[in-house]
Amino acid sequence: MADKKAFHSGFVAIIGRPNVGKSSIMNRFVGEKVAIVSNKPQTTRNKILGVATREDWQIVFVDTPGLHKPRNKLGEFMMKQASDAREGVDAVLCVVDAQHIGAGDRAVMEDVLKMNCPRFLAVNKVDLATPEKLMPQLDTLHDLPFDQIVTVSAQRGDNMDTLLELLAQAMPEGPKYFPDDMMTDQPERLICAEIIREKALLNLREEIPHGIGVEMLAITKLSDNLTEIHANIYCERASHKSIIIGKQGKMLHDIGTAARIDIERMMGTKVMLKLWVKVREDWRNRESDLRATGYEE
Ligand SMILES: Nc1nc2c(ncn2[C@@H]2O[C@H](COP(=O)(O)OP(=O)(O)OP(=O)(O)O)[C@@H](O)[C@H]2O)c(=O)[nH]1
Ligand SMILES: [Mg+2]
Incomplete structure (x- = not known):
């Protein structure tokens, strides 16, 4: 052989x-x-x-x-x-x-x-x-x-x-570190948070995107084909909050709809996505907020 x-x-x-x-x-x-x-x-x-x-x-x-x-x-x-x-x-x-x-x-x-x-x-x-x-x-x-x-x-x-x-x-001889079907090390909740942040980035302009963080509050599988997700979007000023929510909630609705479609594709279930916008001044300098948004070692 x-x-x-x-x-x-x-x-x-x-x-x-x-x-x-x-x-x-x-x-x-x-x-x-x-x-x-x-x-x-x-x-x-x-x-x-x-x-x-x-x-x-x-x-x-x-x-x-x-x-x-x-x-x-x-x-x-x-x-x-x-x-x-x-x-x-x-x-x-x-x-x-x-x-x-x-x-x-x-x-x-x-x-x-x-x-x-x-x-x-x-x-x-x-x-x-x-x-x-x-x-x-x-x-x-x-x-x-x-x-x-x-x-x-x-x-x-x-x-x-x-x-x-x-x-x-250029790769040396070595083991298969991950199974064939594994594409990333990111846990599902982090991927969800990133998808929401991406949709916020795509829709918002100027300095607002840099001040956005997403805190996942809960991912609940209600049934085999329905998942409920709650998340907070952090921003740094009240004026940013009103832009993120938009006229009659349109901006937040658009961000949420785009995120829901991608999350549904990833999870293979229907998703109910509930987003809240929170003003957290200077959250990018606060340990507890950084931890909540997934930025810790
Ligand atoms: N036209 C064109 N656009 C590209 C190409 N590669 C990336 N882009 C665009 O460039 C922008 C930045 O792409 P990213 O992949 O987010 O860049 P990055 O280096 O990861 O950026 P950071 O995460 O901010 O460091 C996006 O709008 C992409 O669609 C390319 O080959 N051609
Ligand atoms: Mg990048």
């Missing part, structure tokens, strides 16, 4: 500035939306695992919050999550936005290049960058000692299979 080919596996941290498309890349690799995505920077707040499994390899991706200067305890928590994610990984995937590679991205790349493991660079959103804009940017990257530099589009899919294959080839 022929020897069975050795299984390869490992952890890959995804690192980069806010909004470059880290979570979109992970979702594409996993084949499911395990991390929420929005056009607002600082969408991701926790380390989130996403698992891609094939016949002879498994990669566990660690999506991280975009690197920025923290302005409150939540920001500090996020940056700690991002730096912890680098510990003990088998490879790192640094991500930049093809439309603009700035000083902040360069600092991140320099930092990533200090890591002692295979280092990959994804230049994402190539669908948005014209060749005239992209070429000079790529020229400035070629000298950097990444193991591979790949231009990709997480949204359109360009080169994503190639990048995934290159990452798989």
